Amino acid sequence: MSQDLMEKLGQLVMVGFHGLVPSQDIVDLITNHNIGSVILFVRNIANTEQIRKLTIDLQQIAKDAGHARPLLIAVDQENGVVRRLGSSGTYLPGNMAQGAIDSTDISRKVANATARELLVLGLNYNLCPDLDVNNNPLNPVIGVRSFGEDPNLVGRLGVATIHGYQDSKVPASIKHFPGHGDTAVDSHIGLPVINKTMEELEHLELIPFRRAIAAANPASVMIAHIALPNIIKPSVEGENYPASISREIVFDLLRTKIGYEGIIITDCLEMNAVANTIGTEKGALKALHAGNDVAMICHTYSRQLGALELIKQAVSSGDLSQSEIEKSLERMEMLKDRYLSWETALPTHPIDPTTVIGCEAHQRLREISYDLSTTLVRNNANLVPLRPTSQEEIVVLVPHVSWSGAIDSEETPNPFQSLYDSVKRRHTKTVYIIYHDDAERPSMEDSQIAKAVENASFVIIATANGNLYPYQTRTVKMVLAFKKPTIGVAVVNPYDLMSFPELDTYLVTYEYTPPAHEAAVRVIFGEIEPKGKLPVTLVGLGEDEMADYKKKTRWLIEDYETARDFDDIVKLWNVTLGKEWPLAPVRIQWVLENGPHPHHFVVRRDGEAVGFAATFITTEHRSATKLGHLGLLLVDPAHQHQGIGTALHDHSMHYIRASSEEVTTIHLGTIYPRLFCGIPETHPESIRFFQNRGWNLDPEPVFDLIQDLGNYETPKYITDRMTKEKIHFSRITPDTLWELYAFESQNFPGWFSTYKHHAELGDFQDLLVGRDGSHTGPIIAATIIYTSRGSHERRSDIPWQHPSLFDDDSGGMACVGVAENQRGRGIGIGIVAYANEILKRRGVRKSYVDWVEIVRFYQKTGYNIWRGYRLGWWKV
DSSP states (O other), rough: EEEEEEEGGGGGGGEOOOSSSSOOOHHHHHHHOOEEEEEOOGGSSSHHHHHHHHHHHHHHHHHHTTOOSSOOEEEEEEEEEEEETTGGGGOOOOOOHHHHHTHHHHHHHHHHHHHHHHHHHHEEOOOBBBBBOOTTTEEEEEEEGGSSSHHHHHHHHHHHHHHHHHHTTTOOOEETTOOOOOSSTTTTOOOOOOOOOOOHHHHTHHHHHHHHHHHOSEEEEOOOOOTTTTTTTOTTTOOOOOOOOOHHHIIIIIIIIIIOEEEEEEEEESSSHHHHOOOOOHHHHHHHHTTOOEEEEOSSHHHHHHHHHHHHHHHHSSOOHHHHHHHHHHHHHHHHHHHHHHHHHHSSOOOOOOGGGHHHHHHOOOHHHHHOOOEEEEETTTSOOOOOOOTOOOOEEEEEOOTTTOOOOOOOOOTTTHHHHHOOOOOSEEEEEEEGGGGGGGHHHHHHHHHHHHHOEEEEEEESSSGGGGHHHHHHHHHHHTTTTTEEESSSSGGGGGGGGTTTTEOOOOOOOOOHHHHHHHHHHHSSSOOOOOOOOOSSSHHHHHHHHHHSSSOEEEEEOOOHHHHHHHHHHHHHHHTTSSSOOHHHHHHHHHHHOOOOEEETTTTTEEEEEOOOOOOTTTOEEEEEEEEEEEEEETTSSSSSHEEEEEHHHHHHHOOOEEEEEEESOOOOSOSHHHHHHHHOOOOOOOOOOTTTTOOOOEEEEEEETTTOOOOOOHHHHHHHHTTTEEOGGGGGGGHHHHHHHHHOGGGGHHHHHHHHTTTTGEEEEEEESSTTEEEEEEEEEOOOOOOOSSSOOOOSTTTTEEEEEEEEEEEEEEEGGTTSHHHHHHHHHHHHHHHHHOOOOOEEEEEEOOOOHHHHHHHEEEEEEEEEEEEE
């Protein structure tokens, strides 16, 4: 075992320490044990100036110790209830508040702003986003840290968040794989057990993780401390192993089955789920055995040293695979080389943090996002907006709460003071009371509350995870007994209402930050409209009420009806695409009605379609599989960023998948008749939209090409080459059509249906072939041409015949193919040149070639790029 390898092992452990300056413990770990990653908590953070000095000091220690690369300095800045920076960073909404907004644009911007603030403080690694699907109301550790209960929502917003961080040069870490949402135990305290099979995980928990890995390539994945007894083999003593130290999850599932290639890191191994079972030091060793690249030990110096010693012994003895350790070190080096440099870690002229943190743009984003997230779940008594007279009194009741281990944010003696302050600013006659857990409640508190409520005209009572704390439920019910107009505000989880369903007026803020409180009070007093939508279901409120709520807050998707909707779709086209892509209504109608197996959907508002999705299903020739198409997705600009596009997208994808088990792939766009073969390159926001929804977009675009044939002449070298090769070009005839069918069926089965369609219309003059040796030789090449004035009216090869684009003297070609065993003879360029001559002879000026990957090939005969597209695919 090389000494160099032994010295690098500290790169595979992430550690924390205590204090606002580098402690002797952390100095020793960095200097003498080559620790490559440090994690900071609230205990390490006082203010922006102190954080910046601390991170520079840590990096300087590493530099002086001879580290080849800077330290990764990590935090859990999830925003919302988990925000290590506290008031040293801009308050921004956490995951479930973002789930209530359901905007990939907002999620990406929140991550981007957070990344900018972290970097200016010297923090270069954020251990988020949380991709747990929170489908258990009793979950004490995830809750509002999740985007919601819908795995597709979680995946969509998670992808946007990852892009926001990593595009800003901060590596992200998705967590807690394979899913910590369906637990009722906090892994900081004990070992949660999830009795699910792998198949069950695949149908829910794994969906957002798979989507994020495929669409966003997160820098790292954090493994959860959860037991999965139906998947993970127990220890020899019969005890459950956590996923974080189980090879079945880390290596077999994540690394091998899913194919993740980035850094895999454990959650903190000092959490009781590991520390009280296998032990932290041994847990670190088993974590690397399981396939993790990094073992995280956040708190205790002796445990950190003990783990390092066990790892070194295991490597020396061969108990740990040297090849796997080397691969882990290589992955860590690649991560650091991609995101870090000594120039940024120890800048000569550091940026003043105050120019970034709390800047105008971040404050504006904060206000917009909190206003959008506040959710009015119930307003049965029409109490909101609240309109008290100057003489009427409001009592504000807030709980005294101690948080779980995960919620390590700034230490505020009264985190709900800002809620009271926001009410007080609007109504001076306001009373403030903090109510306590039964075990610590003063003897006179109940009578104090009763007297205040008795004297008040209105009550605003806050609960914080009230469904988990019985004293909060008891206090709410006590208040409701007075029959005073009462507004409940859930300042963390929205599930509280399940414990007191008799409450008629109920808001959710999803977190207890000052801007979240301010937004809630703005809603209460009617200053803004509530726009947030519950991203979870409140069980027990009655199916009718939840169904009615969802109906009010979610878009109704209906099947498209031509007679009712077509004129609206034409208007939608014109306001979304018409300026860049003008299209006659007859062309739109032709594609919608004549594509393969068309089925379309609309979202209507006030009787008018404001969103539209077109789907098709193509049966590939001689294939048992079918190809689905999401051919078009339009949303009126006046109604964008309201979830319409997402609703139509998800509904369309579900329809295509459910329509036939033979659909194996879904294509973003259409083949024939065609509008777009992919996403136009000129629409970057649309590209982001589909990336955030898990589509695999080809990295390189394809192109439509154009050429003016007015002065076209085939280059002599092409003519000479075809003569030399004895290639003869001609159109197909009815009696030789079978030869063309046989050629396409054998060489290009995906094009067979297009050739067959055109032949059945009688357009034999447009089916061109190249034959080998003579005019009766075997077909070795073929293409389809089209002229706007001569081809059958039921064809739509070129929809873009508006005068500003191609006009009526247009034509073009498609499906240019040469038999594979005949390539290299110049036949492809020869048949393109022949098609150009035929098109020119038929009066075509503007010639068009669609869906081209190899542009240089067509440029030899005068074609140039017209427009480009990003192809998108979804494997079912």
